[in-house]
Amino acid sequence: MNELAMLMEQIPALVYVIATVVGVLVGSFLNVVIYRLPIMMERDWKRECSEYFPEANLKTEDEVFNLVLPRSRCPECGHLIGSTENIPIISWLIQKGRCKHCSCKISKRYPFIELLTGILSFTVAYFIPFGWPLLFALLFTWVLVSLTFIDFDTMLLPDQLTLPLLWFGLLININGSFIGLTDAVLGAAFGYLSLWSIYWIFKLVTGKEGMGYGDFKLLAALGAWFGWQALPLVILISSLAGAIIGIGLIVASKDKKSKPMPFGPYLAIAGWVYLVYGDVINQFYYSLVL
Numbered sequence: 001m002n003e004l005a006m007l008m009e010q011i012p013a014l015v016y017v018i019a020t021v022v023g024v025l026v027g028s029f030l031n032v033v034i035y036r037l038p039i040m041m042e043r044d045w046k047r048e049c050s051e052y053f054p055e056a057n058l059k060t061e062d063e064v065f066n067l068v069l070p071r072s073r074c075p076e077c078g079h080l081i082g083s084t085e086n087i088p089i090i091s092w093l094i095q096k097g098r099c100k101h102c103s104c105k106i107s108k109r110y111p112f113i114e115l116l117t118g119i120l121s122f123t124v125a126y127f128i129p130f131g132w133p134l135l136f137a138l139l140f141t142w143v144l145v146s147l148t149f150i151d152f153d154t155m156l157l158p159d160q161l162t163l164p165l166l167w168f169g170l171l172i173n174i175n176g177s178f179i180g181l182t183d184a185v186l187g188a189a190f191g192y193l194s195l196w197s198i199y200w201i202f203k204l205v206t207g208k209e210g211m212g213y214g215d216f217k218l219l220a221a222l223g224a225w226f227g228w229q230a231l232p233l234v235i236l237i238s239s240l241a242g243a244i245i246g247i248g249l250i251v252a253s254k255d256k257k258s259k260p261m262p263f264g265p266y267l268a269i270a271g272w273v274y275l276v277y278g279d280v281i282n283q284f285y286y287s288l289v290l
Contacts, residue, residue: 019124
């Protein structure tokens with residue numbers, strides 16, 4: 001293990017290649033998580049509701065459905081996806097974005113998420129030296145990718161992802177991987193309470209809900225990873241990202257009607273930007289303020 005660590009430190013390019021390849025492979029799995037986890041949650045909710053309120057006669061699914069089973073298949077013809085058809089990015093390109101069996105179009109988003117995860121993983125490996133912090137940062141990145149696309153699709157930030165991210169952030173900072181433990185605990189608390197307070201103020205004033213509880217938990221997780229000091233910049237970056245991307249989506253959309261927009265993806269973007277460029281942003285920010 002020590003020899004491997006020394007080799008990685010001596011040949012940084014090897015770390016970049018491994019991180020990128022692993023990132024692409026993980027991106028393929030994230031496609032499964034992004035699609036299946038919300039369905040799993042919905043089925044669990046229906047099952048629980050049917051148990052508590054049998055008079056509602058809710059229809060529940062008996063089929064085993066998780067991140068492993070059933071096997072991936074074409075939604076159009078039911079063709080089971082073989083191993084040679086499931087090679088990240090490459091299979092999609094070889095098959096020209098279509099099912100091998102029925103020629104049904106396969107969404108471009110699958111190779112996009114695989115490529116995006118690979119690029120983000122490479123960037124993290126480039127900026128963070130080889131060691132445990134790099135592994136933690138990669139896990140952090142992969143969870144944020146999942147949360148971003150799930151929130152875009154469903155307006156949900158699953159507890160199955162946000163809560164482990166929060167607790168893991170506190171655990172790794174026991175030894176100060178990214179910030180001291182006291183700052184991490186305060187970051188988790190202030191992260192949750194800040195958005196929770198805004199939520200209730202907005203609701204009392206307008207009678208409407210401006211955001212969901214998943215946003216509170218995600219900001220708490222970011223605070224657990226980077227400390228309370230990071231929260232102002234994370235909120236600022238997420239607000240800027242939300243404004244820029246939100247306006248772009250509205251302009252590009254054919255439907256100009258006002259629709260609710262998820263805030264989680266922009267928090268995730270801000271958290272990842274802070275992970276990679278936090279020191280540079282802090283120096284620039286405080287040079288302007290002081």
